[in-house]
Amino acid sequence: MGYEGQTALVTGASKGIGRALAVELARRGARVVLLARSEEGLRGLAAEIRDQGGSAEVVVGDLAAADGPDRVVRELRERGLAVDVLVNNAGAGSAGPFLTRPLDAQLSSVALNVDGLLALTHALGADLVARGSGGIINVSSTAGFQPMPYQATYAATKAFVLSFTEALAEELRGTGVHVMAAHPGPVATSFFDGTSATIHPIADTPEAVAVRTLDDFARRRSTSYPGRVVTRTLNRTFAWVPRLLPRTVTARATGALNRRLGLHEVVDTDLPRGSR
Ligand SMILES: NC(=O)c1ccc[n+]([C@@H]2O[C@H](COP(=O)([O-])OP(=O)(O)OC[C@H]3O[C@@H](n4cnc5c(N)ncnc54)[C@H](OP(=O)(O)O)[C@@H]3O)[C@@H](O)[C@H]2O)c1
Incomplete structure (x- = not known):
């Protein structure tokens, strides 16, 4: 499918991969609806897109809040923004040993990565099927193919x-609605901000990830x-290898890899001293 004239809702559009997806969608002729919590970032991006001759709308919302997705869907309907392409990109990480990391951050990452994605897909997916066109891109990760200690x-x-x-x-x-999962490997974004974890040195740029994701979706x-x-090539291989190994072996291997990356020692860097 092409993007010209389509309305694309991009969640997590204020920075990182979502921002790059929004810019690239606008460049390809889509009207983008930018969603995140930080209004200022979204308004700045919308102005940039409009300056380039594109079309952008801003919706501020917290998809991890219990009523967040409902509020977003209500606002979209009130403003007459019918979404053709839903890009569920907003996501939060949680690195470090499970038991010693704050539970709240982990629960809120589940609320965003799972509940928020489900709720938006449920509400907007029904509209897409009723119209018999459009699609959904869910930004997952190569992390989804195996258990990952830390x-x-x-x-x-x-x-x-x-x-x-x-x-x-x-x-x-067969409904006319195309659904695709995108699985980036490490990408150079602010994903680990606020913790001592760092992005892997071979990380891709958000722009390269955005271009390929949209090309692949357009090719259905x-x-x-x-x-x-x-x-x-590496990411595709890493996604396949765990299918051939016992899961305990895979968990040992990914645990060893994450220890080498220092993820077993991750601490928060933006908490007041003494509160970690
Ligand atoms: N970076 C990587 O290495 C990598 C690799 C594979 C997959 N991914 C996936 O790619 C997606 C984007 O990651 P990224 O690296 O671009 O992260 P990022 O730079 O941290 O950006 C995350 C985006 O999500 C928004 N967001 C966070 N919490 C939100 C909430 N509660 N409600 C609504 N929006 C929220 C943020 O904006 P606000 O803070 O303004 O709300 C921001 O726009 C995620 O699903 C991530 O799992 C990332």
């Missing part, structure tokens, strides 16, 4: 997104491993 909650949320997206794609086959692929050629 990113246990995050990987579990992305495994949910992977399984849910594949099942929904099959349920909607069911899965995208977006990024540079080298990382696309």
Whole structure:
């Protein structure tokens, strides 16, 4: 499908991959609806897109809040914004040993990565099927293909997104609504901000991820491993290898890898001293 004249809602559009997806969608002729919590960031991006001749709307919302998705859907309807392409990109990480990391942050990442995505998909997906066109892109992660010690909650949320997206794609086959999961590997964003974790040195740029994700969706692929050629190949391979190994072996291997990356020692860096 092409993007010209389509209305695309991008969640988590204020920065990182979501911002890059919104810019690229606008460049391809879509009217973008930018959603996140930080109004200022969204308004700045909308102004940039309009300056380039594009069309952008701003919806401020917290998708991790219990009534957040409902409020967003209500606002979209009140403003007459009928979404053709839903890009469920907003997501939060949770790195470090499960038991010693704050529970609240992990619960709120589940609320955003799982509940928020489900609720928006449920509400807007029904509209898409009624119209018999458009589609849904769920931004998952290569983390979703295996258990990941020291990113246990995050990987579990992305495994949910992977399984849910594949099942929904099959349920909607033949309706005219296309559903795709995108699985980036490490991407250079502010994803780990506020903690001592750092993004992997081979990380892709958000722009490379956005371009490939949208190309793959336009080709009606069911899965995208977006990024540079080298990382696309690596990420595809890392997604396949766990299917061939016992899950305990995979968990040991990913645990060892994450220890090498220092994720077993992650602490918050933006909390007042003494409160960690
Ligand atoms: N970076 C990576 O290495 C990587 C790799 C694979 C997959 N991914 C996935 O890619 C997606 C985007 O990640 P990113 O790296 O671009 O992250 P990011 O730079 O931290 O951006 C996250 C975006 O989500 C928004 N957001 C956070 N909490 C929200 C909430 N409660 N309600 C609404 N919006 C919220 C943020 O805006 P506000 O703070 O203004 O709300 C921001 O726009 C996520 O699903 C992530 O899991 C990332």
